[in-house]
Amino acid sequence: MSTRITSFEEYKTVYSESVKNPEKFWVSVAGEYYWRRKWDEVLKWNFSEPDVKWFTGGKLNITENCLDRHLESRAKQTALIWEPNNPDEKGRTFTYRELYHEVCRFANMLRHHGVKKGDRVCIYMGMVPELAIALLGCARIGAIHSVVFGGFSFNSLADRINDAECCMVITADGAFRGAKDIPLKNVVDDALKNCPSVKKVIVLKRTGSDVRMQPGRDFWCHEEINNTHHDCHPEVMDAEDMLFILYTSGSTGKPKGVVHTTAGYMVFADYTFRNVFQYNDGDIYWCTADIGWVTGHTYLVYGPLLAGATTLMFEGIPTWPDAGRFWKIVDKYKVNIIYTAPTAIRSLQAMGLEYVKPYKLDSLRVLGTVGEPINEEAWHWYNDNIGKKRCPIVDTWWQTETGGILITPLAGITPLKPSFATLPFPGIQPAIVDENGKELSGNNVEGRLCIKFPWPGMIRTTYRNHARCRENYFEQYKGYYFTGDGCKRDENGFYRITGRVDDVIKVSGHLLGTAEVENAINQHPDIVESAVVGFPHAIKGWGIYAFVIPERERSDKEKLKKEISDTVTKFMGSIGRPDKIQIVRGLPKTRSGKIMRRILRKIAEGDTSNLGDTTTLLDPSVVDEIKAGAL
Numbered sequence: 001m002s003t004r005i006t007s008f009e010e011y012k013t014v015y016s017e018s019v020k021n022p023e024k025f026w027v028s029v030a031g032e033y034y035w036r037r038k039w040d041e042v043l044k045w046n047f048s049e050p051d052v053k054w055f056t057g058g059k060l061n062i063t064e065n066c067l068d069r070h071l072e073s074r075a076k077q078t079a080l081i082w083e084p085n086n087p088d089e090k091g092r093t094f095t096y097r098e099l100y101h102e103v104c105r106f107a108n109m110l111r112h113h114g115v116k117k118g119d120r121v122c123i124y125m126g127m128v129p130e131l132a133i134a135l136l137g138c139a140r141i142g143a144i145h146s147v148v149f150g151g152f153s154f155n156s157l158a159d160r161i162n163d164a165e166c167c168m169v170i171t172a173d174g175a176f177r178g179a180k181d182i183p184l185k186n187v188v189d190d191a192l193k194n195c196p197s198v199k200k201v202i203v204l205k206r207t208g209s210d211v212r213m214q215p216g217r218d219f220w221c222h223e224e225i226n227n228t229h230h231d232c233h234p235e236v237m238d239a240e241d242m243l244f245i246l247y248t249s250g251s252t253g254k255p256k257g258v259v260h261t262t263a264g265y266m267v268f269a270d271y272t273f274r275n276v277f278q279y280n281d282g283d284i285y286w287c288t289a290d291i292g293w294v295t296g297h298t299y300l301v302y303g304p305l306l307a308g309a310t311t312l313m314f315e316g317i318p319t320w321p322d323a324g325r326f327w328k329i330v331d332k333y334k335v336n337i338i339y340t341a342p343t344a345i346r347s348l349q350a351m352g353l354e355y356v357k358p359y360k361l362d363s364l365r366v367l368g369t370v371g372e373p374i375n376e377e378a379w380h381w382y383n384d385n386i387g388k389k390r391c392p393i394v395d396t397w398w399q400t401e402t403g404g405i406l407i408t409p410l411a412g413i414t415p416l417k418p419s420f421a422t423l424p425f426p427g428i429q430p431a432i433v434d435e436n437g438k439e440l441s442g443n444n445v446e447g448r449l450c451i452k453f454p455w456p457g458m459i460r461t462t463y464r465n466h467a468r469c470r471e472n473y474f475e476q477y478k479g480y481y482f483t484g485d486g487c488k489r490d491e492n493g494f495y496r497i498t499g500r501v502d503d504v505i506k507v508s509g510h511l512l513g514t515a516e517v518e519n520a521i522n523q524h525p526d527i528v529e530s531a532v533v534g535f536p537h538a539i540k541g542w543g544i545y546a547f548v549i550p551e552r553e554r555s556d557k558e559k560l561k562k563e564i565s566d567t568v569t570k571f572m573g574s575i576g577r578p579d580k581i582q583i584v585r586g587l588p589k590t591r592s593g594k595i596m597r598r599i600l601r602k603i604a605e606g607d608t609s610n611l612g613d614t615t616t617l618l619d620p621s622v623v624d625e626i627k628a629g630a631l
C-alpha cells in the first residue's frame with residue numbers, strides 16, 4: 001500500500017478497508033519503519049479497562065525513525081528551520097545530519113547526568129531548536145519527556161513536575177516572546193522549592209538574563225554538552241514503552257498526565273502528517289503551535305521528522321513586531337504548508353488586511369487549522385486572503401488524548417465544507433451518541449462524539465492514575481472512547497464539531513478546566529468562593545467569566561479585580577486570567593449545595609431572557625442580583 005492517498009476514490013476504498021480490517025490496514029502502514037524487532041501481535045484491546053496495546057513485542061527507537069533512517073537519502077536536506085522572535089536576529093537551520101548529531105550530543109549529556117530509560121524529564125522552554133532537540137534527546141535514551149508550556153506559572157509547573165516525579169528539568173534562562181522576555185529559570189527556581197524529585201536542572205542560555213545557578217543542581221547546557229560525543233546508541237524500546245506525558249486540563253481537579261507510547265504514536269503521527277497535509281518532498285512545512293502543546297509534539301516535531309520533511313519552528317508571536325509577521329515568514333522561507341489556530345487567524349483578521357497585502361504568499365499550497373472550531377467568517381478570510389482561494393483548508397479535529405488527527409479533510413483530495421472537520425481519517429470510527437449513550441445512526445444527527453475502535457496514537461493511560469483515564473474517557477458511554485465534544489453529522493456524513501460539553505473551555509485554543517481557574521482565584525485571601533464559566537469571545541473563541549464572592553464588602557472593587565487577575569497569573573499563568581470578573585454576594589446553588597452553572601453560563605453569554613427552572617435554588621434572589629450586575 002502506498003503511504004499517501006491520492007484521490008477521493010482511493011480515500012473511500014482505503015477508509016472502508018481500514019474499518020473492515022483495521023489490523024491489516026495498520027500493518028500495511030507500520031511496515032515502513034525501522035524496527036529493531038517486528039511485533040508479535042498487532043492489536044489487543046478492550047475499552048472497559050481500558051487496555052489498548054499496539055504492535056506488542058515490537059522493538060524500536062522513534063528517533064532512529066526520525067533521524068538515522070533518513071541519513072542515507074536526506075543527510076544534507078534541511079530538517080529544521082528556526083526563525084527567532086526578533087526578525088533582525090539570524091535564524092538557524094539544521095540538516096538531517098546536523099540534527100542527528102545535536103540530538104545524540106544532547107542525549108549523551110542526559111545520560112552523563114544519570115538520566116536513564118523510564119525516567120521522567122520535564123522540559124520548560126521557549127520555542128528554540130534545543131526544545132525539539134531535548135524531546136528527541138530524551139526519546140533517544142528512553143527517558144519520558146513531559147513538556148510544560150513556557151507560559152505556565154511556577155505553581156502549575158510544580159504540579160506537573162510532582163505528578164510525574166521528574167528527576168530533571170530542562171529549561172532556559174529566559175524566553176523571548178514578542179516584546180517580552182519571560183524569566184523561565186526564575187519560575188523553575190520557584191517551582192523547585194516544592195519538587196523533591198528533581199535532582200538536576202539543565203539551563204540553556206538564550207536571553208542572557210541574570211539567573212541564579214544552584215551548585216550541584218543547575219548546569220549550563222553549553223558547558224555540559226561541550227564534550228559529548230556526536231553519536232549516541234539509542235535505547236531499544238518496546239512498542240508500548242512510554243514516549244511522553246503531556247498534561248491537559250480536565251473538568252475536575254488537577255490536569256491529567258496523558259500518556260502516549262512509542263510505536264503506535266509514531267505510526268499514527270507520520271501517517272496522518274503525510275496524508276492530511278499531502279506533504280511533497282521539498283516542501284517547507286510550518287506548524288505555528290508551541291511544542292508545549294500536543295500539536296507541537298505531533299505536527300512540529302515527530303510527524304514531520306518521521307516523514308523526512310523540512311519543518312519550520314518560530315520563536316515569536318503572530319503580532320510582533322507587527323501583525324504581518326506570519327506572512328513575512330511565509331514569504332521569507334517560501335512556506336508551502338501552514339498549520340495554525342483559528343484564534344490566530346481571527347486576531348490577524350481583526351488587525352486588517354494592510355498587514356497581509358505587502359506579502360506575496362504565492363508559495364502556499366495547503367492551509368491547516370486546529371484547536372477549536374473555525375467559524376465561517378474566519379474560514380473565508382483565511383481562504384480568500386491567505387490561500388487566495390487556491391489552497392485547501394484542512395480543519396483538523398483531534399485532542400491531546402488522540403495523539404494525532406482523527407477527523408479532517410485530506411488536502412486537495414477530499415471535499416471541504418467551511419466550519420466542518422468533514423470526514424474521519426482512515427482507521428477512525430466515530431460514533432455520535434445521545435445522552436444515554438445510544439449511537440445515532442444515519443446522517444443529519446447531533447449528539448456527543450465518541451470513537452468506537454482503537455487507533456494506534458490513542459491515549460493509553462493517565463500517568464499513575466489509570467482509574468482517572470477510565471472514568472474520564474471510557475465510563476460515560478460503555479464501549480466507547482468519549483471525546484467530551486458535541487458534534488453534528490450532516491446530510492452527507494460530514495462532521496462538524498460544535499464544542500465542549502463538559503466543564504472545560506477552549507480559550508484561544510487552549511483547554512482550561514473551569515475548576516483549575518476557580519482554584520487559582522480562590523488563592524486570593526479575600527475570596528470565599530468562585531465559579532468560572534465560558535462566554536463566546538470574538539477573537540479567543542471563548543473567554544473566561546468569573547463570578548467571585550469576597551469575604552467582606554470592598555469599596556475598591558477594581559483593585560480587587562486586578563488582584564484576582566494577578567493571583568491567577570501567579571498561580572496558574574496568564575492563560576487562566578479571567579476576561580471578566582463579577583463580584584457577587586452569592587452563587588446560584590441547589591439545596592444540596594451544587595452550583596447551577598447552566599444559569600451562570602446563560603448570564604455570561606448575555607442571554608438572561610430564559611434561565612429555565614430556578615425553583616430548586618436555595619436562594620433564587622441571587623440570580624436577579626447577578627443578572628443586574630452582569631458585565
Ligand code: PRX
Pocket residue numbers: 248294295369370371372373374395396397398399400401421483484485497498499500506509510511
Ligand atoms: O474541543 C475540541 C477542540 O480542542 C479539544 C482538544 O484540545 P487539546 O487537547 O488541547 O488539543 C488541541 C489540539 C489538537 C477538542 O476536544 N478542537 C481541536 N481541534 C478542533 C477542535 N474543535 C473543533 N474543530 C477542530 N478542528
